[in-house]
Amino acid sequence: MSIRHGLLALLERGPRYGSQLRTEFESRTGSTWPLNVGQVYTTLSRLERDGMVAQDGEDDAGHALYSITEDGRTELRSWFETPVDRSSPPRDELAIKLAMAVGAPGVDIRAVIQSQRSHTLKAMQDYTRLKAQALADVPTDRDEVAWLLVVEQLIFQAEAEARWLDHCESRLVRLAEAAATEPAARPAPSTSRWAGWSAASRPSTRR
Known part of the structure; x- marks a missing residue:
């Protein structure tokens, strides 16, 4: 994730100060990738x-404001136009x-897979609920639309x-x-992918 380009995109909308940029970044992404103020100011520096x-004076509350420069706009356009x-x-x-x-001794790889699948499906359900909440009212605000795009990407990622x-x-x-049906008289090579598998860690052959 490019924090610097995200901040440039927000600054193109007008001068901002650090904590304001953090709030708008998290609003746009639904706090999926939270930032702290230190990250924001380090990136601005x-x-x-x-x-x-470039620094652009202060607001009425004394916050130091930053504005995007022409070099920043050129960099931002290049980022938008260049595929990831x-x-x-x-x-x-x-x-x-x-x-x-x-092949790790004592590891039941099917249990590892099943545990991860349960976690992934739970996350997908949570993201789907967030999407339903976002669609309860037709999103019109650009931050709402941006968050909807992010949460849908998370859903597709979890499905995949x-x-x-x-x-x-x-x-x-x-x-x-395939390993179980090999002839018993045929010694398995020492480099076999199944060498060292215990009964507990070898995947079950039952469907």
Whole structure:
């Protein structure tokens, strides 16, 4: 998530001070990615250093205001026009956990998958309730529309994760069945993916 670009987008609407930017950022995203004031001011300092924002006096309450510069507008337009790079995906803790669980002694990988699936489905239900609340009244305010887009992305993400977990479990069952039907006289190679699996950790072959 690019905090700096989010702040630039808010500043394009007019001068803002730090805590005001934090409030508007969280309102726009439904507090999905909460910020603290320290993060905001650290980012503003870097943007000012890079010539993308400039201090613009104070408001009536004495808050230091920041405005976007032309360089900042150019950077913001470039951000909006450039696709998000998916060629170098971020580390995914769940994918790493399942990869490490395969063949790990004493680990029941099906239990890991089932536990995560329950958690993911619960999160999806919570997001769906939030969406229903947002749609109770037709959203017209831009912050309401922005939050609706965010919560729908979270729903689709949870749905995709649940489907992937189903796929993982099915694949492990098929691999276990294939390993179980290998001829007994044929020694398993030391590099077998199933080497070291205990009875508890090997996926069940029952459907």
